[in-house]
Amino acid sequence: MKTPVLDFKDCGTCPIRHRAVCARCEPDELSQLDAFKYYRSYEAGQPIIWSGDRMDFVASVVTGVASLSQGMEDGRTQMVGLLLPSDFMGRPGRELAPYDVTAVSNLTLCCFRRKPFEKMMADTPHVGQRLLEMTLDELDAAREWMVVLGRKNAREKIASMLAIIARREASLNLVPTANEFELPLTREAMADYLGLTLETVSRQMSALKRDGIIQLAGKRRIIVPDFDRLQSETGDDMDGGMVA
């Protein structure tokens, strides 16, 4: 498999230009960023960072999906974040990575050397402001996920995950809901995301298929004939559910 070599010399053609941490940068600020940015690509499954590693960069996900996960020493693993295009990785001011970061699918990052990025944040308030907005959104997402982990049963967990991925997929493509999409996770990754075993994930996927909530085309492509029906399996409030 050949890793595609990216060559976005120009932020103007960047697919995440309007949603990433640089969303509100002016042309001169983009060229400032350009001075200390570089792209890196990873193949599906490759590790990007191990917990405890020194991290000299922060980055935006340009294409693909990455996971943040935390391991317990006896081997149990919990995914604590799923980074989709435009999401931000790393923390300004932090030397050591607190989580394992893995490329879930083929992935391209737009990396910024950490020190100059921190300097830019100090000098250019709206970069920090944008990062604050994004961090608050991530905190909301993390809290929504806490409800899934703490209070939903296995079927509701699976349905919730599918609904969330479908919605995010749709929002990237600027359509209301995606009724067909590629599931970027293995069964094991889903299990780590949902706090289940991979067998339970497999069983519940089969059950949702058997009940006609979803169809599978191959192992990874999901078809949702009726999004409301999927939504009603999540256990969430039908309408008011989403945060304002």
Added chain:
Amino acid sequence: MKTPVLDFKDCGTCPIRHRAVCARCEPDELSQLDAFKYYRSYEAGQPIIWSGDRMDFVASVVTGVASLSQGMEDGRTQMVGLLLPSDFMGRPGRELAPYDVTAVSNLTLCCFRRKPFEKMMADTPHVGQRLLEMTLDELDAAREWMVVLGRKNAREKIASMLAIIARREASLNLVPTANEFELPLTREAMADYLGLTLETVSRQMSALKRDGIIQLAGKRRIIVPDFDRLQSETGDDMDGGMVA
């Protein structure tokens, strides 16, 4: 019961002065804040905000404990945040509250009217910078909690909660670990925090007591004879566990 009337005219005597969102404000900025701040107190158990309410203020917790929780319409509830002194409540730019907020213990808030606070954030970058730091810390805490919810068993969950509360208690009092502290939560609140039923919480508390990991003085006061022993019940790595 009489609600104590607070009268911190002066930020100089404020117990959270050095940790809250205003930590890095200069005297002139504090007097700016003073123009649109006010204190409110609540008794243990009182609701502060219901999900969906209009929220015209943001606030710092001065004393006491508040909870953020999300309900599912069938009655299941998951606590998604526990706000201790110096923690920030509300989101600049957001009109409607996404969670129920409840005073867990007697509570005093230092409230700022939202609009002027937003203006101040725009004009005074370091307020936003401080809020970004605090939000990133909260995100870390939320992710740590996701591991607890997703991968730990009931005993580990209880031990984790006790260890975390003991540590936060200690850090407020500037001592390394608190080996005796007041547990501010009812069994039901603990259950909502941990994604368990209150019966399971009760059983595991009894088990930890039976095994000598903790002692109970009354219903709420917890004594931890050996903090390492408690820590070893959490399932976490002994030392490297804490994020850098």
Added chain:
DNA sequence: CGATGCATTGAAACTTTTCAACATGGGTGG
């Protein structure tokens, strides 16, 4: 074509929940 990695399915074991009864302990009103 056999090996390897991922996924599915079954049955037994285990953990947590559910339902129900009982305990405790402060407060209130007789």
Added chain:
DNA sequence: CCACCCATGTTGAAAAGTTTCAATGCATCG
């Protein structure tokens, strides 16, 4: 002042849901 009451907490036993262990299926890759 005491009895009773209500909220909170504890404990037991059966039921339910999830995990564990084990076998099998299916596709891809060398």
